[in-house]
Amino acid sequence: MTTPHRAPGGFPVVGVIGAGQLARMMVGPAAELGVTLSILAESATASAALVTPSAPVGAHDDLRAVLDFARHCDVVTFDHEHVPGPVLEALAVAGTVLHPSPAALVHAQDKLVMRERLTDLGIRCPRWARARTRADVVAFAGQVGWPVVAKTPRGGYDGKGVVLAQRPEDLADWLAAVGSDGPLRDGILLEERVDFRRELAAIVARSPSGQAAAWPVTQTVQTDGVCTQAIGPAPDLDPGLAATVTEAALRVAGALDVTGVLAVELFEVVDTAGSPSYVVNELAMRPHNSGHWTMDGAVTGQFEQHLRAVLDLPLGDPRPRQRYAVMANVLGGQDEELYSAYRHVMARDPGAKVHLYGKQVQPGRKIGHVTVCGSDLAELVERAEHAAGYLRGTIRE
């Protein structure tokens, strides 16, 4: 196992479990801050491993590999939420400083735990229930009507592990697996289908000593369960609702003792009185796709802020640098060769910030994103979508 080269002057080593694009996007800020990164990589060619000198290969669920890795780090954080609870507990017992802690992280790992806790805190959620049996499903649908949204409490992401059930039979396979050793051990999460106006994300950072900072609320667009576009700050957002959801995210961060970046994914809804309101969809305890715009669009981007937070350094200014930033995700298309489209995009739009993750192109895979900043929202959306579409191969001109 490679031992990370610690920078002189008393600077720490931050360990990251997982070498996806989120870990990769910490590389630039870490180099700027003078902080050393060490990344436990799923493979030597994983996105972040390509750009990090200390990137030992090991599985996030291999206790020995994780413990070995953590010994060389002053603090350990995460690229994803998939490290199993027992591994996290063993790390804590071994004295590893984990941010977020296992007790906080479980709320991003288990949607049933999350729903229970948020409901206790008075944070608005869709109507929800835990279902173990067909009778539970029928009873919940009786309250909220069909269809119902069913989710595996653990292990889902990007729309995976979610089913829109039209009838109890749609969940028959899942119900058969309840109580097993897998993600349905504790039952299925059922939620009402929310009639939302748009999706939002309230992204905050919180440090172990309790300092917190919030970026402006972000508008997001999901296509087939995958985030495809984000705009920060969310245009035409009711100022009262912006304050409410920011306060809710900060309250969740504090109550759950979250350390690092917390993204609260929300639905904007209209309440029974006709006023703008929200319900919480998901939590993520790490930098999040909806916050990628902050890299180019805010004084302090989410990857820098996450590093500052997990090191308990004073947090940076989260304010936007200009009126709007629009981020469009680049999804893989049919063509494995990307460099020609990349040249074209740069030539067409010298102000576009093109970020690529060093990942093999596969259809639909997140392989990069493009951010443009300015004040003319319609123009920014056109530019970001054109660049992303061209890189995917869905736009030719």
Next chain:
Amino acid sequence: MTTPHRAPGGFPVVGVIGAGQLARMMVGPAAELGVTLSILAESATASAALVTPSAPVGAHDDLRAVLDFARHCDVVTFDHEHVPGPVLEALAVAGTVLHPSPAALVHAQDKLVMRERLTDLGIRCPRWARARTRADVVAFAGQVGWPVVAKTPRGGYDGKGVVLAQRPEDLADWLAAVGSDGPLRDGILLEERVDFRRELAAIVARSPSGQAAAWPVTQTVQTDGVCTQAIGPAPDLDPGLAATVTEAALRVAGALDVTGVLAVELFEVVDTAGSPSYVVNELAMRPHNSGHWTMDGAVTGQFEQHLRAVLDLPLGDPRPRQRYAVMANVLGGQDEELYSAYRHVMARDPGAKVHLYGKQVQPGRKIGHVTVCGSDLAELVERAEHAAGYLRGTIRE
């Protein structure tokens, strides 16, 4: 020798000779762009080597090491100007794509060659002469008066290799070395002492296919021969002079076939008619300290732009993101421990962008810089200088 991991999708490998902070500051942009860096490092703990997976150790004047290194790169560029001409020529013969080319780079390596060429191009320079003998020195001083500025044509940087001579005897040692194998082989460069109003830098980038982009002209402050502060755009700069020096820098870039970033260091002077004018001080063919503010203060920073330029990719938008960016260099102080001061600076000024280079603290050594952006110039200067001074240990509060 480590072979760099090439990212999939047809993306190239950029080799950088030298692993100082300039190479280090390419690491973040390269990761964002999806481009692989490989860095020939003077040691395994050199600034850029700490943050680059492919950083073979080898000397920039070791022909075999440089050739071995270059074989794995699609293009080779530089962290400094010290690669000897014969090594550059051998690389070119071996088919290495070099940016800038040896024919361009010699103008940044040899100040006599630079003065001759700029004078031929009609670019304004201080009055200058080549001196081989005491008689040459006396004759030049007879024209411009004492003191005269004497420079070794090759190998100087940060004020090294420069003497302010009050009399011929001050140059006796240098004159004795003229014609030797060292930096005084071809004589000494003598220049009049320029009575300047302030120092400026015109920084541009140019690609092999001839596209060029210019950042706004920067004001710089040198203290004891070392750049300590830069402000971009230069405040209260006469618009005619700004256009003139930008045009001059672009003309130099084109005439010398410069590829990558070119920094033209200038003195702002008042001409005999009382109008603002300039003379060129030095050229650098790489990202330059006076352009560090562009990392945080421009849509496209100089390190991203250098990579785009040497790859002949379309250049990015060089426009500033806000009215002013002020950068102050962090020089090493007495205390090797830096992390406490760093925490303090972050707590005092959440909007300050602190960049540290992973270098051992040594008194007077450039170990980082701080940039602040905004519109109140006096406040920005105070913030940048306070942060840099605190990190150096010259300010305590």
